[in-house]
Amino acid sequence: MAKLKPIKINHVSKYFGKQQVLDDIELTIEPETIYGLLGRNGAGKSTLFNIITDRIPLSDGEVTIAGQPVTDNDAVLNRIYLMSEANLYPSRMRVKDIFQLTAQLYQGMDMALAQTLAEQFELNMSTRFNKLSTGSRSIMKLIIALAVDVDYVFLDEPTLGLDANHRRLFYDALLDSYAKRPRSFIISTHLIEEASNLIERVWVLQNQHIIIDESTESVLNKGFAVTGPTADVEAYTAGLNIIGHEALGNLMVHYIYGELKGDRPIPDTVSISHIDLQRLFIYLTNQEVSTDEN
Amino acid sequence: MAKLKPIKINHVSKYFGKQQVLDDIELTIEPETIYGLLGRNGAGKSTLFNIITDRIPLSDGEVTIAGQPVTDNDAVLNRIYLMSEANLYPSRMRVKDIFQLTAQLYQGMDMALAQTLAEQFELNMSTRFNKLSTGSRSIMKLIIALAVDVDYVFLDEPTLGLDANHRRLFYDALLDSYAKRPRSFIISTHLIEEASNLIERVWVLQNQHIIIDESTESVLNKGFAVTGPTADVEAYTAGLNIIGHEALGNLMVHYIYGELKGDRPIPDTVSISHIDLQRLFIYLTNQEVSTDEN
Structure with a gap:
C-alpha cells in the first residue's frame, strides 16, 4: 500500500x-x-x-x-x-x-x-x-x-x-x-x-x-480564568474575548479564550490561571454566551 | 410531620x-x-x-x-x-x-x-x-x-x-x-x-x-501516592495498606489507603501526595489487588 x-x-x-x-x-x-x-x-x-x-x-x-x-x-x-x-x-x-x-x-x-x-x-x-x-x-x-x-x-x-x-x-x-x-x-x-x-x-x-x-496544546494555552475584585477584573479584561463569567461574592471570574494583552499591566489584585479543556468547552458552547460572531 | x-x-x-x-x-x-x-x-x-x-x-x-x-x-x-x-x-x-x-x-x-x-x-x-x-x-x-x-x-x-x-x-x-x-x-x-x-x-x-x-473528607485524607526510587518507596510503604502501584521507569508509585506511619522518617527521595476520589476508587475496586481481607 x-x-x-x-x-x-x-x-x-x-x-x-x-x-x-x-x-x-x-x-x-x-x-x-x-x-x-x-x-x-x-x-x-x-x-x-x-x-x-x-x-x-x-x-x-x-x-x-x-x-x-x-x-x-x-x-x-x-x-x-x-x-x-x-x-x-x-x-x-x-x-x-x-x-x-x-x-x-x-x-x-x-x-x-x-x-x-x-x-x-x-x-x-x-x-x-x-x-x-x-x-x-x-x-x-x-x-x-x-x-x-x-x-x-x-x-x-x-x-x-x-x-x-x-x-x-x-x-x-x-x-x-x-x-x-x-x-x-x-x-x-x-x-x-x-x-x-x-x-x-x-x-x-x-x-x-x-x-x-x-x-490541544494551543487550545489549552488560550484558556484563562481571570479572578479578582469585579472592577479590576472588568478593567483588565475589557476588549478580550470573554466566554464566561462567575460571581463569587465580591469577586468576579472572567473566562477568556484567546490572547491576553501582553502590554497591559496585570493589577496586583487580579490573578490569572489556565483552565482545563472541559471547562473551556462548557463556556465556548454555552448558548447564553454564543461564540457566533456573524 | x-x-x-x-x-x-x-x-x-x-x-x-x-x-x-x-x-x-x-x-x-x-x-x-x-x-x-x-x-x-x-x-x-x-x-x-x-x-x-x-x-x-x-x-x-x-x-x-x-x-x-x-x-x-x-x-x-x-x-x-x-x-x-x-x-x-x-x-x-x-x-x-x-x-x-x-x-x-x-x-x-x-x-x-x-x-x-x-x-x-x-x-x-x-x-x-x-x-x-x-x-x-x-x-x-x-x-x-x-x-x-x-x-x-x-x-x-x-x-x-x-x-x-x-x-x-x-x-x-x-x-x-x-x-x-x-x-x-x-x-x-x-x-x-x-x-x-x-x-x-x-x-x-x-x-x-x-x-x-x-x-468524603475522611476518605480523601486516607488516600496517598508515594513516589520515588523503587527501593526507597518499598522500604517506606512496607506494612502499609498498599492498594495499587505503578512503575514509571526507575520510579515507583505506591497508592496507600489508610494511615501512614507517623513515626517513620520519609526519605528525601520520596514524595507523598493525596489522590482524588476517582483514582482511589479505581484502586480500591480493582479485582487484581482485592481489598478482601478474609
Whole structure:
C-alpha cells in the first residue's frame, strides 16, 4: 500500500429535511493522529462520523482520500472503522461469533488482542449480544475497534456506561495499541477532561460549524480564568474575548479564550490561571454566551 | 410531620436465584445529607436502590424508618423518590403529561421549578417520551427528581448521556435545590471525580459488601501516592495498606489507603501526595489487588 494520505472533508453540509445539521465543514484527518470531536448533545457529531464513513449520504460537498471520494469506495472504506452507539449486530449472536464475523469483514483483525482485552475487561465471550448491559456493549464494540487493522478508527462515545476502572483500562489500551501500530483515532466524547490526555487535536462542533480546529496544546494555552475584585477584573479584561463569567461574592471570574494583552499591566489584585479543556468547552458552547460572531 | 428519622438498612442480603448480589448490608441514611454510592458495573448499586425504595423484595434483613419497615408502607414510600435507568413511563406520553402525572402521585411537586429547569436544559415539554434521546430522558427524570417534595431522593446514574454543560447544570441545580429545601440525596454514579464535590459521605459497594462508609473528607485524607526510587518507596510503604502501584521507569508509585506511619522518617527521595476520589476508587475496586481481607 502506498504512503497513507489524509482524509479531506471538503465543504460538507447536511440537511435532515429542512433542518440543517452541518454547514460547510472543512477538516483534514492526518494519518497517525488522535483527534477529539467535541460538541453538545445533538450538535451533529454522530452525523459527521456517519458521513465521513459513508454510512449516510451528505447533502453537499465531498469526503476524499488522495483525491478520490470515499463514497462507495470499498478499498478506502476497508481502511476505516466506525464504532457507534447504533447496535448493528444480530441480537442473538454471541460475542465470540460477532468477533469472528468482524474478522471476516476486516482482514487482519488482531484476534489475540481481542481475546486479551476481553479477559482484561471481563467480557464473557459466550454471552449473546441482547443480554449485554450498556457498558458491556460499549466494551465489546471498543475491543473490535482496537483490534481491526485499519488506518482510521472513529469512536463515537466509546465510554458510555463504563465504570471508572474500565474507562481507564480503555484509555491505556488505546494508547498501547496506538504505540504498537500508529493510526488515526477520532474520538467523540462527553468525558472531555478524562480524554484530554489522549487527544492531540481538538475539533469543536457548534451550531452546524467547526468553531475550533487546533492542537490541544494551543487550545489549552488560550484558556484563562481571570479572578479578582469585579472592577479590576472588568478593567483588565475589557476588549478580550470573554466566554464566561462567575460571581463569587465580591469577586468576579472572567473566562477568556484567546490572547491576553501582553502590554497591559496585570493589577496586583487580579490573578490569572489556565483552565482545563472541559471547562473551556462548557463556556465556548454555552448558548447564553454564543461564540457566533456573524 | 414529626422530626425526620433516618432510614436504616439492617443486615440486608439479596439473591437472584443462587447468585448472591448483596451480603449483610448495614447502612444508615441520615436526613439532609448527600451520599455517593460508588461501585463497579454490576456491583449491585441499582439492586440496593430498588430494595431500599421497595421496588423489589429483599432476601434477608429489613429496611426501616423510625422502626417501621418500608415494605408496603405508603406513608413512608411517599417521602422517597427513586430516579432510575429503568423507563417506567408510557412510551407515547408527552413530557408535560408525565410531569402532570407525577404531580398527582407526589403531592407538593414544585411545577414552577420543573418548568424553569426544563427551559434551562432546553427540554421540549411537548416531545413524546419514546422520541427523547438517552440524554434527554436523563434530563426529564432528574428534573422530576429535583421537583418532587420528598425527604429522600435516590439518583441512579443521573448523568448518563448528558454532555458536560448539562452535567454541570445538574450539579448546580441539585446544590441550589438542596440549599433551599434540605433533604437527602443518594447518588450512584460512574463520574466520581465530578460528583465528589457534592458528596458528603461515600459508600463503596464491592463483592456484595459495603467496604467503605465514611465521610468524603475522611476518605480523601486516607488516600496517598508515594513516589520515588523503587527501593526507597518499598522500604517506606512496607506494612502499609498498599492498594495499587505503578512503575514509571526507575520510579515507583505506591497508592496507600489508610494511615501512614507517623513515626517513620520519609526519605528525601520520596514524595507523598493525596489522590482524588476517582483514582482511589479505581484502586480500591480493582479485582487484581482485592481489598478482601478474609
